[in-house]
Amino acid sequence: MSTEPILDLAQLAHVEILTPDLEGSVRFFTAMLGLSVTERRGDSTYLRAYEERQHHSLKLTRAPQAGLGHVSWRVRSSEALERRAAAIEATGRGRGWIEGDAGHGRAYQFDTPNGHRWELVWDVARASVPAAEQSGLINRGSRRPAAGIPARRIDHYNLTAPDVGAERDFLVSTLGFMEREAVVTDDGAVTIASWLSVTNLSHDLALVPEGASATGRLHHVCFYGGTNEALFDLADLCREHGIALEHGPGRHGIGKTTFLYMMEPGGNRIEMVGDAGALIFDPTFETVRWTASQLPTAAVWTGTEMPASFWNYATPGAPADARVA
Incomplete structure (x- = not known):
């Protein structure tokens, strides 16, 4: 069996979050995290962080319940898009092609084994930045916003999986x-959780166990702040403006990132990380495996232990007796 790596995926393009409070969610991401609205279309609002150059990294869509709409990954070429679409089609999990959406062209959609909707894209639109919002740093997507504790870019997302x-x-x-x-x-026989990437980040996505008889649920979406001080400032801002904080600031053992978790008004968990954490450049890097008994250290290296809600809550909601092991 060939060990040649598959290098067709380039980056996380965007995440669609469903929210029963679209206006409240938009206010949170613009006023608290400094994202800017790039387009509104029907029941959806598209946003981007100030160091991002693509049309959007976050799509907010009105829905009866909070949760995940879909996630989109950008490939490295049109040929890469065709290769991965064919590979997915061969697994029987493909949903087929769509013509596109705001900010991107033709995309191939599919469902992962645990019921999450994904798509792959190549053609994406660049953000149109008005002159008044352009930065003096010509290598920055737009001027640093004077609102909230601005996120620099989307970082990763975390899904639950049975x-x-x-x-x-x-x-x-x-x-x-x-x-x-x-x-x-502890015996190494079963994987409980997994952190994966296609970039040099320690993870572009994470998978954690699903405690309910549910599929397709979202644990959190994370944005990158760039400094550890930003987390304390954001925690202060959230407290002042009635945004529920779940945990942090602290530092994870896994990934070695600093973190702050909060709940946006639609009910989805949002994380901001303060620094990039571990960056991986070694092409022969071997998976680091923590045992279940080491989980407290893996979850929190510095700070207090995670609250029960971190292990039990995902969107959309599940029965009250659902528990993540």
Whole structure:
């Protein structure tokens, strides 16, 4: 079996979050995280962070419940898009092609083994930045906003999965993800959680166990702040303006990033990381495996332990007796 890596995926393009409070969610991301609105279309609003150059990295869509609409990954070429679409089609998980959406062209959509909607794109639109919002730093997407504690870019997202191992195996074998870290049972037989990337980040996405009989649920979406001080300033701002904080600031063992978790008005968990954490450049990097008994350290290296809600809550909601092991 060939060990040649699959290098067709380039970056996380955007995430669509569903929200029953579209106006409140838009206010949160613009006033608290400094994102700018690039377009409104029907029941959806498209936003981007100030160092991003693409049309949007976040799509907010009005819906009866909070949760995940879809996630979009950009490939490295039109040929890469065709290759990965064919590979997904061969697994039987493809949904087919769409002509596009605001900010991007033709895309191939599919469902992962645990019921999450994904798509792959190549043609994307660049953000149209008005002259008044252009930065003196010509290598910056737009002027640093004078609102909130502005996020620089989208960083990663975290999904729940009833079968983390099956989801991980599909992403690795079909799309070329690399598993950077994992939590396994103490005997090493079962993967409990997995952190994967296609870039040099410690993870572009994470998979954690699903405690309910549910599929397709969202744990959180994360944005990059750039400094650890930003987390304390954001926590202060959230407290002043009635945004529920779940945990932090603190530092994860896995990924070694600093973190702050909060709940946006639509009910979705949002994280901001203060620094980039571990960056991986070694092409022969081997997965770091933590055991279940090491999970407290893996979850929090500095700071207080995670609250029960971190392990139990995902969107859309599940029965009250659902628990993540």
